[in-house]
Amino acid sequence: MVRTLDDLDAAGAAVGVRVDINSPIDDDGALADDTRLQAHVDTLDELAARDARVVVLAHQGRPGSDDFTTLAAHADRLDDLLDAPVSYHDTTFGQDARDAITDLAHGHVLVLENTRFYSEEVMSFDPEVAAETHLVTGLVPALDAYVNDAFAAAHRSQPSLVGFPAALPGYAGRVMERELDALGDIGSTPTPRVYVLGGAKVDDSIDVAASVLDSGLADRVLTTGVVGNTFLHASGVDLGPASTEVVKDRAGEALTRAEELLDTYGDRIALPVDVAVERDDERIEVAVEDLPSDDPAMDIGSETVAAYGDVLDDAGTAILNGPAGVFEMDAFSVGTRDLFEAARAAEYTVVGGGDTAAALRRLGLSGFDHVSTGGGAALTLLTGESLPAVEALS
Numbered sequence: 001m002v003r004t005l006d007d008l009d010a011a012g013a014a015v016g017v018r019v020d021i022n023s024p025i026d027d028d029g030a031l032a033d034d035t036r037l038q039a040h041v042d043t044l045d046e047l048a049a050r051d052a053r054v055v056v057l058a059h060q061g062r063p064g065s066d067d068f069t070t071l072a073a074h075a076d077r078l079d080d081l082l083d084a085p086v087s088y089h090d091t092t093f094g095q096d097a098r099d100a101i102t103d104l105a106h107g108h109v110l111v112l113e114n115t116r117f118y119s120e121e122v123m124s125f126d127p128e129v130a131a132e133t134h135l136v137t138g139l140v141p142a143l144d145a146y147v148n149d150a151f152a153a154a155h156r157s158q159p160s161l162v163g164f165p166a167a168l169p170g171y172a173g174r175v176m177e178r179e180l181d182a183l184g185d186i187g188s189t190p191t192p193r194v195y196v197l198g199g200a201k202v203d204d205s206i207d208v209a210a211s212v213l214d215s216g217l218a219d220r221v222l223t224t225g226v227v228g229n230t231f232l233h234a235s236g237v238d239l240g241p242a243s244t245e246v247v248k249d250r251a252g253e254a255l256t257r258a259e260e261l262l263d264t265y266g267d268r269i270a271l272p273v274d275v276a277v278e279r280d281d282e283r284i285e286v287a288v289e290d291l292p293s294d295d296p297a298m299d300i301g302s303e304t305v306a307a308y309g310d311v312l313d314d315a316g317t318a319i320l321n322g323p324a325g326v327f328e329m330d331a332f333s334v335g336t337r338d339l340f341e342a343a344r345a346a347e348y349t350v351v352g353g354g355d356t357a358a359a360l361r362r363l364g365l366s367g368f369d370h371v372s373t374g375g376g377a378a379l380t381l382l383t384g385e386s387l388p389a390v391e392a393l394s
């Protein structure tokens with residue numbers, strides 16, 4: 001049983017709230033989409049309205065990636081979104097951060113710096129060990145309670161996600177509660193169940209494909225995005241140098257697993273039958289049998305959308321994670337738009353993923369039964385597995 005905000009005596013308490021506001025970042029470092037920030041407004045405003053001193057913990061990007069950056073812009077945006085006043089502090093733990101928490105007024109919100117600026121936060125730990133990390137021990141003395149609202153990161157065993165509940169009373173926030181309600185019992189959703197796996201986190205998606213095919217949760221797996229290109233490569237298709245480089249870079253070791261999955265479950269895994277490449281700044285659709293192409297495959301083609309649409313028409317449950325192409329560019333958002341529109345034909349449709357939610361907003365798509373803030377986390381739950389951060393709260 002996980003305790004919720006209903007069980008928390010918030011008034012006057014310093015409450016550390018782990019949120020997931022990991023968002024797309026523009027080339028100039030600005031927030032490109034605030035969907036994930038909006039999701040946490042209920043939890044943060046509720047705690048502030050109940051007179052808590054609200055301390056926000058979050059990550060942005062991964063070390064080395066272009067979107068690995070400070071949370072200053074996130075704090076500014078939260079200040080616009082929340083009723084409560086929001087300030088930002090440029091460290092995460094230690095005396096300086098504890099002083100900022102002590103000085104925080106009741107009903108105010110303080111955003112601490114990106115947790116992943118500290119090496120412990122990109123490692124995985126058991127909860128008891130995570131509770132001993134510098135990040136956790138450096139904050140615990142200043143906090144009275146811990147709320148985990150970061151559903152989208154709940155599949156990670158990083159200190160800010162699993163360490164605090166071992167040291168402080170822990171509670172699920174409103175986003176966490178809603179997501180667990182909607183996604184906690186995937187085995188009872190209508191069949192046939194179709195998983196549509198796209199985007200660029202290929203290793204995560206291949207793990208999910210393996211798990212749902214092994215367990216029988218998935219009747220079919222439809223592949224798109226870099227995931228689709230990876231399965232095409234694994235099936236022996238020569239995509240051409242540009243796309244092959246992306247596949248090898250994103251898939252790494254997972255490529256072998258993709259080959260094994262095709263050997264075992266080839267009839268239940270669908271591969272794109274055409275792709276859209278970028279040639280002279282234009283979208284050109286190329287049938288898979290006409291590959292390789294020197295130009296990068298940036299989207300699925302219309303024949304693939306049609307074929308996958310037929311499967312989705314008959315689906316009891318459609319679970320979609322990851323955009324079908326580079327939706328950030330208009331010409332290559334077509335596959336994502338048409339495929340997600342087609343998925344609404346399923347009896348019950350669940351959509352997940354940080355970039356996926358951003359894509360839905362950008363393309364004006366709605367009408368799904370549940371839009372999860374989580375990508376990998378939603379998929380972990382949708383494979384029937386438990387989430388380490390939720391286990392730590394229980």
Ligand SMILES: Nc1ncnc2c1ncn2[C@@H]1O[C@H](COP(=O)(O)OP(=O)(O)OP(=O)(O)O)[C@@H](O)[C@H]1O
Nearest residue numbers: 199200201225226298325326353354355356375376
């Ligand atoms: N064919 C492709 N080539 C290159 N990039 C692609 C292609 N298809 C999709 N992408 C990119 O994939 C990225 C999104 O992938 P990602 O796996 O992060 O999805 P997500 O919805 O954010 O899931 P999660 O929340 O698990 O991260 C987008 O930036 C998109 O441009």
Ligand SMILES: O=C(O)[C@H](O)COP(=O)(O)O
Nearest residue numbers: 020022152153354375376
């Ligand atoms: O965007 C996500 O899926 C979450 O914020 C987790 O990010 P990660 O995959 O970098 O751990």
